[in-house]
Amino acid sequence: MTTPPPSPLAPLSPTDRTTATRGRHRMVEDRAALHALLAEAMVAHLGLVVGEGDEAHPVVLPTAYAADPEGPDEGGTLYLHGSVAAGWLAPVLAGQVCVTITLLDGLVAARSGFHHSMNYRSAVVVGRPRLVRDEAERARALDLVVDQVVPGRSATLRPHTRKELAATAVLALPLVEASLKVRSGGPVDDEPDVAAGVWGGHVPLxxxxxxxxxxxxxxxxxxxxxxxxxxxxxxxx
Structure with a gap:
């Protein structure tokens, strides 16, 4: 019997690949919180391996993106914007990728160097992407990418030309295998350092x-x- 995909608001259930090995208490299982982060941020980082054999090496690339929690993929869809001429396109479609999206919310000034930190919201999405070929889905995905930068902007622009569409690649990554970590507040200092009277706190960003x-x-x-x-x-x- 086939297991139905989770609803878009089902709790995050990280796999072994998306389960934190450190700071597990900062993991968030609320899928709505993931959607909120994806809606607020504007830059994603795409990690993949390019090359073969001894020439294979990891690459992390910044890219524009948009998320559709009700997209056609399991758990919703993360759309990544690219170029058909990009050298990383073929390797991306040939295997698994990792996408990270992070917002920096503050600088944490602790009473020791060891406990200095940052406040953040950070998502990790792992999976095998697909190249979006359906014209209607592709057009909608590109509008979502534009609206990620300036909400409502796509409705005011002329339609994409055939030349522009031919030069643009849109990748779709399922949101089912994702995790979210959040840190907030001040430092977590050792009691002797606090007792010493040294200032500690955080700077919101x-x-x-x-x-x-x-x-x-x-x-x-x-x-x-x-x-x-x-x-x-x-x-x-």
């Missing part, structure tokens, strides 16, 4: 946007609502 800067050819044009709203949402508040 967040991404802050400035005012939109028009391109030279857009001087004098009003800032689009979607861009202004994105800048305001990320503004210094």
């Amino acid at each position: 967040r991404l802050v946007a400035g005012d939109p800067v028009p391109d030279a050819d857009a001087a004098g044009l009003p800032v689009p609502r979607d861009v202004a709203a994105r800048a305001a949402a990320l503004g210094d508040r």
Whole structure:
């Protein structure tokens, strides 16, 4: 009997490959928390092995992405943006990959060097990606990638040209095999260090946007609502 795939909001059930061996108390099983991180961050790092034999070596590449919790893959879909001319495309499709997405939330200043740390939210997704060939899914995935950067932007743009689509690769990775770790708050110091009266604490961090800067050819044009709203949402508040 075939086991049905988990619902998009089923708890995260990490496999051996996505189970932390250190700091397990920071693992989060709430799949909704994973979705929230994927919706907030903007850059993913794709890890893979390229080359063969003695020439094989690991590569980690930053890439634009978007997530669809209700996508067609088991557990939902993580879409990765790439180029058909990229040298890593064939190795990616030939095996397993690891994608990480991290947000840095703070710097932790402890009372000893050993306990200095950072506050973060970090997701790891492992699996075998597929090349998206269906035209409707591909178009939707590309719109999601654009909207990951500026929500609502894709609806204001012209359609992709055939040349652009022919040059663009979209990979889909199932979200079923994923894990999430979160650290927050201050340092976890040894009692003698605390008793010594040394200051300890943390410095919160967040991404802050400035005012939109028009391109030279857009001087004098009003800032689009979607861009202004994105800048305001990320503004210094």
